[in-house]
Amino acid sequence: MAQGLTHLNERGEAHIVDIGDKAITRRRALAQARIVAETGTIVAIMDGGLKKGDALAVARIAGIMAAKKTSDLIPLCHPIPLTKVSVDIEADGPDAILIRATAETTGQTGVEMEALVAASTAALTLYDMAKAIDRAMTITDICLVEKSGGKSGDFSRS
Template sequence: MGGHLTHLNARGEAEMVDIGDKAITDRRAVAQSRLIAKPETIATILGGELKKGDALAVARIAGIMASKKTSELIPLCHPIALSKVSVDIEADGETAILITATAQTSGQTGVEMEALLAASTAALTLYDMAKAIDRDMTVTDIALVEKSGGKSGDYRRQP
């Protein structure tokens, strides 16, 4: 990995990276986020007992939808034809929910931002659906877990 910011030109101005000469390769990225809340809030979300409905299903769909709009929301991101996006939601102890988003494509640029946006949007959706019962929730630990494909090779976050 280079030591320079790829979205800046020689004059230090923001620009979209030219990916025209990059090879088309299979690319995959996994990102996570965490929703921290009171144990009773976590149990209510996971048990599907919120008045707004099945929060887990809504959060999964929200994450997938957000990943497809990454280039509209994050400046300088390229529109990407995603071949697959999945959002998994599970308990992480009694006071947290772990959201794991995976994005895949076969293209000229990576899908890290798509996975990160899916994971964070799913967490924010859970927050929105449960805020009536717990406004002290926190969305945290939004991070890239792993990526594969492309010139920079594979990456895996160290625990």
């Protein structure tokens, strides 16, 4: 393995990690994304005032669907049988929206990427739904908030 990176073999070539001998455990990950926008844009999104319809419902569904497609989007991710995906969206002050996505499985590899893809896709969907009124929106703070399960143990962002 080159430099301890699991997705590289001893020759430094990309490969999918063999998880066949890993223990089956309950795994959970929470990721987030934030949208920063004009106060009027945040109000329109949160109050359902966009011409395209209920942006929050569409973004939740988009995030869930994206989590299920993560291995199709990220080349070296394993397809994972997800047991739960949820996307929560709330105002974060007058000029931001916080998106938090949770992914869970009972399996041999973690669900961090599924949670990150869900949060990112929900944020992109909100951008798409509201871009007609505010093209200056910014998507920020995409990160893993916490994870549990698996050989590497738990992680929590301080």
